[in-house]
Structures are given as structure tokens and as C-alpha cells.
Amino acid sequence: xxxxxxxxxxxxxxxxxxxxxxxxxxxxxxxxxxxxxxxxxxxxxxxxxxxxxxxxxxxxxxxxxxxxxxxxxxxxxxxxxxxxxxxxxxxxxxxxxxxxxxxxxxxxxxxxxxxxxxxxxxxxxxxxxxxxxxxxxxxxxxxxxxxxxxxxxxxxxxxxxxxxxxxxxxxxxxxxxxxxxxxxxxxxxxxxxxxxxxxxxxxxxxxxxxxxxxxxxxxxxxxxxxxxxxxxxxxxxxxxxxxxxxxxxxxxxxxxxxxxxxxxxxxxxxxxxx
Amino acid sequence: xxxxxxxxxxxxxxxxxxxxxxxxxxxxxxxxxxxxxxxxxxxxxxxxxxxxxxxxxxxxxxxxxxxxxxxxxxxxxxxxxxxxxxxxxxxxxxxxxxxxxxxxxxxxxxxxxxxxxxxxxxxxxxxxxxxxxxxxxxxxxxxxxxxxxxxxxxxxxxxxxxxxxxxxxxxxxxxxxxxxxxxxxxxxxxxxxxxxxxxxxxxxxxxx
Numbered sequence: 323x324x325x326x327x328x329x330x331x332x333x334x335x336x337x338x339x340x341x342x343x344x345x346x347x348x349x350x351x352x353x354x355x356x357x358x359x360x361x362x363x364x365x366x367x368x369x370x371x372x373x374x375x376x377x378x379x380x381x382x383x384x385x386x387x388x389x390x391x392x393x394x395x396x397x398x399x400x401x402x403x404x405x406x407x408x409x410x411x412x413x414x415x416x417x418x419x420x421x422x423x424x425x426x427x428x429x430x431x432x433x434x435x436x437x438x439x440x441x442x443x444x445x446x447x448x449x450x451x452x453x454x455x456x457x458x459x460x461x462x463x464x465x466x467x468x469x470x471x472x473x474x475x476x477x478x479x480x481x482x483x484x485x486x487x488x489x490x491x492x493x494x495x496x497x498x499x500x501x502x503x504x505x506x507x508x509x510x511x512x513x514x515x516x517x518x519x520x521x522x523x524x525x526x527x528x529x530x531x532x533x534x535x536x537x538x539x540x541x542x543x544x545x546x547x548x549x550x551x552x553x554x555x556x557x558x559x560x561x562x563x564x565x566x567x568x569x570x571x572x573x574x575x576x577x578x579x580x581x582x583x584x585x586x587x588x589x590x591x592x593x594x595x596x
Numbered sequence: 597x598x599x600x601x602x603x604x605x606x607x608x609x610x611x612x613x614x615x616x617x618x619x620x621x622x623x624x625x626x627x628x629x630x631x632x633x634x635x636x637x638x639x640x641x642x643x644x645x646x647x648x649x650x651x652x653x654x655x656x657x658x659x660x661x662x663x664x665x666x667x668x669x670x671x672x673x674x675x676x677x678x679x680x681x682x683x684x685x686x687x688x689x690x691x692x693x694x695x696x697x698x699x700x701x702x703x704x705x706x707x708x709x710x711x712x713x714x715x716x717x718x719x720x721x722x723x724x725x726x727x728x729x730x731x732x733x734x735x736x737x738x739x740x741x742x743x744x745x746x747x748x749x750x751x752x753x754x755x756x757x758x759x760x761x762x763x764x765x766x767x768x769x770x771x772x773x774x775x776x777x778x779x780x781x782x783x784x785x786x787x788x789x790x791x792x793x794x795x796x797x798x799x800x801x802x803x804x
Contacts, residue, residue: 384783388783390743390783391742391743391744391782391783392743399743452744452745452784454742454743454744454745454746454747455742455744456660456742456744456746456747457660457661457663457744457746457747458660458661461663461744461745461746463745463746463749466789514662516662516663516746517663518663518746518749520745520749520784520785520786521785521786521789522745522784522785522786523779523780523786526786534745536744536745536746538744538746
């Protein structure tokens with residue numbers, strides 16, 4: 323009795339190849355090295371470094387048919403927020419952050435889609451970027467939701483509309499970090515900051531530390547030096563200061579020392595302009 | 597070519613003169629009708645009875661420059677009926693924002709269509725002694741409202757704080773637009789929430 327399903331025994335050239343012990347040994351050695359090398363590469367790629375694990379979600383508000391506010395110089399809020407988000411993303415990624423944007427183009431996302439994307443990212447910070455022609459400087463907003471009762475019995479599900487209630491304390495701490503960074507700007511670089519709380523979608527549905535950052539005209543009181551939120555100088559100054567505050571936030575959150583000092587607002591006055 | 601007779605020329609000029617007189621009289625009557633309608637429109641908003649005494653009120657005035665809300669003491673005559681009082685109070689607040697030098701400039705005509713006061717009951721159905729003010733805003737006012745988180749939030753908080761100052765029993769404020777619930781005021785501040793006045797400091801109106 324014999325089986326006809328077995329593969330045929332190597333014959334001819336193949337049989338001669340495997341009969342050469344030295345060649346067989348060499349090929350085995352090469353395969354072993356290749357295996358070890360590839361596993362090392364995979365290990366390096368999958369191992370989360372401390373910096374890469376720090377996730378920041380940027381939400382440029384509005385988009386698509388929803389233009390948002392119309393600024394005094396004709397620009398639309400949706401374009402300003404996207405430009406600011408792109409600049410901020412570049413600064414953060416250069417410093418090892420993992421940045422997730424809710425939109426990279428003129429896309430019209432619902433508030434639910436934005437919140438779902440941010441919540442899935444398990445981010446350590448979420449910034450909702452807005453722009454306006456009213457007021458002056460930077461407006462920072464936390465949710466008006468009351469903090470969740472820590473002593474209440476644990477619930478398996480968090481209400482979507484009020485998910486931010488569980489993160490209010492961290493959100494206020496993040497707003498304080500951003501406020502400190504902007505307050506460090508002095509002289510002609512100074513930017514006034516207003517802190518407030520409001521009901522705002524999708525912020526109320528976010529589970530991360532979330533702050534809405536609204537950019538108003540800088541130097542609004544000086545008609546000769548008034549800069550709308552979409553001016554390149556405004557976008558650059560605001561993005562750099564936000565990036566610095568997030569560096570500080572990461573440093574305080576992870577305990578890692580702050581190595582990159584190039585964005586420090588305290589150095590802003592050294593050259594008159596950053 | 598046949599020339600017109602004398603009578604034909606007289607008839608022609610008479611018709612032309614009559615047309616001019618009719619046009620002038622129509623223009624005069626149109627202007628008079630417009631004046632009458634404008635006078636009627638001016639008289640349309642609520643006017644407090646002249647014999648009612650002036651009362652001190654507190655208006656919580658928002659400022660876009662620094663995001664603050666500061667009390668402003670004023671005196672005005674108010675209707676006796678509570679709904680009308682609240683509406684007159686808010687109209688006065690919006691008049692302040694309609695001024696050219698307002699720190700929180702708003703335009704768009706009349707803001708408040710109607711205000712309803714509802715008693716708040718607890719879970720057992722007993723009255724809590726507090727009220728919810730449902731403020732129905734005009735769609736035209738909302739459509740013309742400046743867009744931005746700060747400017748929209750200031751408008752809503754200013755309204756809620758002014759109501760709470762002058763009628764401390766109002767614990768909650770809800771906003772409708774043309775009788776319907778709307779998601780946001782002008783793209784930002786959420787109108788689906790009930791705004792609580794309990795955390796707001798009460799600034800009592802100055803004594804008479």
C-alpha cells in the first residue's frame with residue numbers, strides 16, 4: 323500500500339542541490355539572519371516610543387458648505403481653522419507628537435463624526451480650532467457641563483451628549499496650560515486671553531481633555547496694527563504658542579523633561595518677533 | 597402729412613397736463629401712506645403705561661473686548677404682567693446692544709418675540725418655587741447675529757443673567773427661534789441646552 327498524495331522526492335538538479343551540505347548550511351544561515359533582522363525592524367516599528375504615544379486631536383471647525391464666521395477681510399472661518407491646524411500639526415509632528423486631524427480638506431463633517439473620530443484616538447489633548455472677527459486675542463473655552471460625580475456608582479456607558487463631564491477637570495488644566503503659554507508673551511508679541519465656559523458641539527461629547535481655541539483679531543484695539551485671525555503672522559504666532567503649551571502639557575503629563583526650548587514664549591521678545 | 601387742428605392740440609395738451617397732475621397726486625398719496633405705516637410700526641413695540649412708576653432694573657451688559665459681563669443700573673417703566681415685564685426688560689437690553697458704541701454690538705431689529713414663564717416642578721410634581729423662562733427669539737435677529745463662540749455665548753449669558761438679576765425666581769432659561777428649537781445661535785453656542793442661572797451672581801437693582 324502506498325500513498326499517491328505525497329509530493330515527489332526531489333530528483334535531478336534539486337536533489338544534487340540539497341546534497342551539498344555547505345550550500346545548504348549557507349542558505350540556512352542567510353535565512354536565519356534575514357529572520358532576525360526583519361523581526362528587529364518590526365519590533366522597532368511597533369514599539370511605542372514615549373513621544374509617539376502622545377496623541378493630540380486637532381479639529382478645524384466647520385468645512386464644506388458650513389463656512390462658519392466670515393471675517394472682516396472676507397476670509398471664512400473654515401479656511402482659517404484649517405490653515406492653523408496644518409501649521410500646528412507640522413510643529414507638533416516635528417516634536418514627536420502623533421497628530422490626528424478630524425479633516426485635512428474642505429470636508430463637511432458632522433459633530434458626531436468629529437467626536438467619534440477623536441474619542442477613538444484616545445487622545446491626551448483635543449483642540450477645537452475656531453476663528454472670529456469679534457473681540458480680541460485668544461478665547462479659550464471649556465465645556466459648561468458640570469464635572470461628573472466621582473463618588474457616583476460606576477456606569478458602564480457614558481452619555482454621548484455629556485461625555486465631556488468626565489474630563490472637565492483635565493480640560494480646565496489644559497486650558498490653564500494654554501493660558502500660561504499665551505500669558506508669557508509680552509511686549510509687542512502679547513496676545514490677550516479670555517477664558518470662559520460654554521456649551522459647544524462637539525466638545526461636550528469628547529472624552530479627552532478638550533479646549534476650544536477661538537482666534538480673534540490680534541491687537542484689535544490698535545487700528546494701525548490690527549491683524550485678522552487669518553493673517554500669516556497671527557497663524558504662526560498662535561500655532562507656535564499652542565505647540566509650546568502642548569509640549570508643556572506632555573511634559574507635565576508624562577513626567578518627561580522638556581528638551582526642545584525653541585518655541586518657548588519667554589524667548590519671543592529676544593528678537594522682537596519670532 | 598396732415599397737421600393737427602387747434603382743438604386737437606388743445607385736447608392733447610389738456611390730456612398731458614391731466615396726466616402730470618394725476619402722477620403728482622399719486623406720489624403725494626404714496627408718501628402719506630408710507631408715513632402712516634411708519635408711525636404705526638413705531639408704535640408697535642410694547643410701551644409701558646405712562647402712569648406706571650419707573651423702576652430700577654439691572655442690565656447685565658456683555659463686552660466683546662474682554663469677554664466680561666458687567667451690571668448696568670437703569671430705570672424704566674415696566675408693564676404689570678410678568679411675561680410682558682420680562683419681554684420689555686429684554687427689549688431694553690437689546691436696545692443697549694443696538695447702540696453704535698455698544699461694547700457688544702448686535703443688529704437685526706427686534707430680538708425677542710415672546711417670553712414664557714413656566715413653573716419648575718420636582719419629581720413628585722410639587723412646585724419648586726422657581727421658574728423656567730422660555731425666550732423665543734426672532735429668526736431675523738438670530739440670522740444677523742455675529743458668529744463666534746465668545747460673541748454668541750455672551751449674548752445668551754447676558755440674557756440669562758439679566759433675567760436672573762431682575763427676577764431671581766428664574767432658575768433656568770431656554771431659547772427657541774421662531775418657536776422652534778435650533779441647534780446653535782449662529783453656528784457655535786448650543787441652543788439645545790437649558791441654561792442654568794443658579795451659578796450666576798445676583799446683582800440687585802439699585803434702590804429707588
